[in-house]
Amino acid sequence: MTDDGNTPAASENESGTSRPENATEPPAEKPRSRIARVLLIAAICLPLFGALLAGAAFLYGKYRFEAAGPHGEARIVMLEPGLGVRAIAARLDKAGVISDPMIFLAGVRLNRAESGLKAGEYEIPAYASMAAILGILREGRSILHRLTIPEGLTSEQIMLLVEANPVLVGDMPAVPPEGSLLPETYSFTRGATRKEIVSQMKAAADTMLAELWDKRAEELPFDTPEEAIILASIVEKETGVASERPRVAAVFVNRLNKSMRLQSDPTIIYGLVGGKGTLGRPIRRSELDRPTPYNTYLVDGLPPGPICNPGRASVEAVLNPPATDELYFVADGSGGHAFSRTLKEHQQRVREWRQIERQKAR
Structure with missing residues (x-):
């Protein structure tokens, strides 16, 4: 009550707190502002979440790429000339030497090795990782086969050995002159031709004779x-x-x-x-x-x-x-x-x- 009884008393709110009669409620938040805030938070968080997810996927893929392979024994894999990267991955998967073709393909691309995989016949060691297999294919470490020519055979006998070798391909050349081939062990990859091996024997004989002739008594x-x-x-x-x-x-x-x-x-x-x-x-x-x-x-x-x-x-x-x-x-x-x-x-x-x-x- 006022001193003179005419001035109105301050009103009380429900909680008992007094406030002036002419006070107003704060303006309600508009729906658009709320949406904008949500979008802003999403714009900040989603890329971060995506980056975390991508990083986790990369680390997982790297782990799988470098982990031991699924095969418990060495296996032979033949990659013919002209195979694409996907076909190579499928061939390795079929041979049971890689656990995931997609991870192998990702590893090939990350290493920029798409054009560096070489055709050949490969022995994949037991438990070789996909990373190790990629290294083998990039270096072209094909299996080397051997043909041993004993001393004292005639050229005709040597040509029979060349013809009978199951790894060599191609037609037989004419029988070389007697004494023009060097008896030796020759190494070659699958798909080498018979003409190439015979030419190698001739070249080896020529080189050997020239070397020893210069040192003669x-x-x-x-x-x-x-x-x-x-x-x-x-x-x-x-x-x-x-x-x-x-x-x-x-x-x-x-x-x-x-x-x-x-x-x-x-x-x-x-x-x-x-x-x-x-x-x-x-x-x-x-x-x-x-x-x-x-x-x-x-x-x-x-x-x-x-x-x-x-x-x-x-x-x-x-x-x-x-x-x-x-x-x-x-x-x-x-x-x-x-x-x-x-x-x-x-x-x-x-x-x-x-x-x-x-x-x-x-």
Whole structure:
């Protein structure tokens, strides 16, 4: 109540708080303002959430890409030329060496390797990760197959080995000249052609001969690299004991220096069967006197060509023979040979060898 009783008292609100009679309620928030605020919050949060989700997906994919593969043993996978990245991923998935083709494809793209995957035949190691497999395909680490050519085969025999190899492809080239191929182990990938391998053998023989010819001894009884191959082919066929090759070569060099005939049994066989290489039986006495261009019991000096494809050791032996005065050798019954300086010694060795043969025949 006022002092004079005329001034109105301040009103009280429901909570008992007094406020002036003329006070107003705060304006209500408009719906548009509320929507704008929600949109602003969404604009800030959604990209952040998306970034977090993308980061999590990247880390998961990276983990899967680098994790051990699903295969517990090494597996062979063939990727033909012309396969696209998706086809390669499908081939790897079918082979069971990757766990997720899509992750593999993502890894290829992130590494910018789409055009760097090489065709070939691959051995994928057990439990190899997709990252490791990608590295193998980018480097082109294809399986290497091998073809071993033994020393002493004729060119015809070597070509039979080339033709029979199941990994090589393509037509057979013509049989190369005798002595023009280097016996060696050759490595190649699936799909290599037979012509390529034969060309490789020829190139290896040319390189080897040029190298060794430049290091030859002086005063040899032949004048050309081709003649060295002829004599080396005879040495190759005379002994399969590596340690004997230098002594056998020295015997033939000594005989040539003395104008003695070589009298080599393998030359008789080549004169009879040529490139087939083997006679399949002992030489008959009548065949010692059968005239052929290769019968060194009848012809002076070297025969007209090689009788096989000699290995490097035989070529080295004839180009740098040891200094000996031995002129003869004969089989000793142990797989090797007995060497002699005189005909008398040699004849005694021959008698001993024939005695051994008679004992074996009993």
